[in-house]
Amino acid sequence: MPTPSPAALPIRRLTPRDLSACADLSENRGWPREEHKWGLLLAAGTGLGIDDPGGGLVAACVVTAYGPREQPDLTAIGMVLVAERYARQGIGRRLMRHVVAELGTTPVTLHATPYGRPLYEELGFKAIGRAEMVRGRFSPLGPEPEIATRAATAEDLVTILRLDEEVFGTDRTHMITRLPAFSDHLRVAEEDGRIIGYAAAWPNMDSHVVGPLIARDTETAKALIASLASRTDRPLRTDIDVRHEELLAWVKERGLTSVSFNAVMTYGIGELPGDWTRRFAPLTVAAG
Numbered sequence: 420m421p422t423p424s425p426a427a428l429p430i431r432r433l434t435p436r437d438l439s440a441c442a443d444l445s446e447n448r449g450w451p452r453e454e455h456k457w458g459l460l461l462a463a464g465t466g467l468g469i470d471d472p473g474g475g476l477v478a479a480c481v482v483t484a485y486g487p488r489e490q491p492d493l494t495a496i497g498m499v500l501v502a503e504r505y506a507r508q509g510i511g512r513r514l515m516r517h518v519v520a521e522l523g524t525t526p527v528t529l530h531a532t533p534y535g536r537p538l539y540e541e542l543g544f545k546a547i548g549r550a551e552m553v554r555g556r557f558s559p560l561g562p563e564p565e566i567a568t569r570a571a572t573a574e575d576l577v578t579i580l581r582l583d584e585e586v587f588g589t590d591r592t593h594m595i596t597r598l599p600a601f602s603d604h605l606r607v608a609e610e611d612g613r614i615i616g617y618a619a620a621w622p623n624m625d626s627h628v629v630g631p632l633i634a635r636d637t638e639t640a641k642a643l644i645a646s647l648a649s650r651t652d653r654p655l656r657t658d659i660d661v662r663h664e665e666l667l668a669w670v671k672e673r674g675l676t677s678v679s680f681n682a683v684m685t686y687g688i689g690e691l692p693g694d695w696t697r698r699f700a701p702l703t704v705a706a707g
Contacts, residue, residue: 425469425477425510430517433466433479441466444476444500451624459601460498460705463594467518469510477502478510482518483706484525485589492589493692494522496529497705515542519686526688530658530681530704539684547690548683550704551667554626554656555675557648566642571605571617578614579607586633588692594702595631603627604650608639618643619702620651629657632700637665640699644670657700666699
């Protein structure tokens with residue numbers, strides 16, 4: 420039997436059973452395996468992939484929808500990967516066209532690497548901003564912001580969800596309610612008994628990723644990062660909206676260094692919903 424052309428291979432829905440194949444695909448392209456993150460995305464989002472007749476996956480991506488199930492307000496596309504031996508054959512373009520067509524009129528966002536950005540621009544995505552990935556060991560410098568932080572409790576979840584929807588711009592209950600199990604640390608910032616921000620640190624290979632990071636202001640964001648950093652001996656990694664210049668300067672003074680920049684892109688919407696001034700970092704760039 421002749422091997423089917425990659426263009427003829429069907430696109431199918433991925434499930435959590437495909438986690439190892441997705442991690443293998445990441446590794447194939449020189450990315451970390453990130454099995455913990457893949458597990459979250461495949462459970463909370465919709466994975467799409469193309470099977471390799473020889474085993475494994477030719478390509479994969481994950482779509483995460485936010486808002487009403489029947490008609491989402493926003494979707495995020497992430498983890499778009501094509502196996503090395505199938506690269507530059509139009510597979511990624513075919514998969515992305517399929518996803519965009521399936522989403523219809525639902526607005527879409529994604530974080531694009533410099534390598535992937537030309538494809539997304541060809542498909543009609545527009546760059547509306549940038550996020551800077553920073554990584555390193557956090558070293559406190561003297562007194563940090565005097566804003567009270569503490570571990571989040573089950574009783575805080577309703578307030579966290581309400582704050583998150585207000586700042587993110589749409590409901591993402593199905594993602595945020597997974598944070599207590601997904602993250603190693605979930606903390607809130609308080610003022611006069613009122614929650615004014617929250618952040619999580621979740622394990623990813625040898626580091627802890629800080630995200631989401633939602634805060635009333637920059638000082639609150641600093642307090643949350645400092646409190647998370649004091650509870651881990653791993654390097655921290657996070658992706659900060661470049662408009663938050665003060666926070667970026669602050670983390671770099673404390674040992675984090677710039678790794679890369681990703682373009683924040685949208686399709687079918689001019690700007691992201693919500694309040695960017697209080698949205699400092701995403702849960703992961705793969706899910707917005």
